Amino acid sequence: MPKKSIRSAMLAQRRHLAAVTCAALSHAAQVRLLETPEFSRAAILALYSPILNEVFTEELFHAARRIGKRVVYPRVYDESLEFVEVTGLEELKPGVFGVLEPSGTSVLPASVLDLILVPGISFDQAGFRLGYGKGYYDRFLHTADRCPCLVGFCFDFQLVADLPMEAHDIGMNMLVTESRTLRFFTTPELCPE
Numbered sequence: 606m607p608k609k610s611i612r613s614a615m616l617a618q619r620r621h622l623a624a625v626t627c628a629a630l631s632h633a634a635q636v637r638l639l640e641t642p643e644f645s646r647a648a649i650l651a652l653y654s655p656i657l658n659e660v661f662t663e664e665l666f667h668a669a670r671r672i673g674k675r676v677v678y679p680r681v682y683d684e685s686l687e688f689v690e691v692t693g694l695e696e697l698k699p700g701v702f703g704v705l706e707p708s709g710t711s712v713l714p715a716s717v718l719d720l721i722l723v724p725g726i727s728f729d730q731a732g733f734r735l736g737y738g739k740g741y742y743d744r745f746l747h748t749a750d751r752c753p754c755l756v757g758f759c760f761d762f763q764l765v766a767d768l769p770m771e772a773h774d775i776g777m778n779m780l781v782t783e784s785r786t787l788r789f790f791t792t793p794e795l796c797p798e
Contacts, residue, residue, distance in 0.1 A: 631661035633783035647719035654705035680706040732789030
């Protein structure tokens with residue numbers, strides 16, 4: 606199935622999630638990630654501001670801050686992303702495409718990030734991701750001189766057997782849903798074999 610068709614089908618399904626269902630499934634996915642050694646070992650993690658019924662991330666933010674972890678959020682900068690440290694969710698303001706972005710100035714390079722939570726429209730059983738088609742995460746990750754642990758975060762229904770791949774696609778180290786934790790490509794520092 607072409608990427609465009611997969612995007613349309615998945616976005617339609619996600620859009621029809623009831624608010625209470627989205628919240629309950631998001632809670633379960635966040636709890637599952639909080640229990641992983643990858644989350645425990647990450648000193649600096651990158652979250653995202655959910656849109657269009659993406660898995661929520663607020664519980665992860667509060668848990669991370671409570672135990673002294675540093676948290677960054679992405680902000681569109683030119684044709685890529687930059688990650689800006691956030692100490693409170695009130696620092697997130699509407700930005701490009703209406704997505705909440707950090708308003709601060711403390712930009713951290715990819716080389717210091719330990720774990721990046723990556724949103725997506727769909728993920729496959731091999732750890733590859735289908736995004737919105739703008740390439741922001743791919744461009745950012747291709748410039749990183751050290752690969753952090755990449756965690757795909759989605760609902761079970763967003764998992765498919767396989768996705769059409771291109772040479773520039775970057776695989777996730779882990780995939781976390783409300784009911785599953787899958788591990789794929791590893792990074793030596795944070796993702797266990």
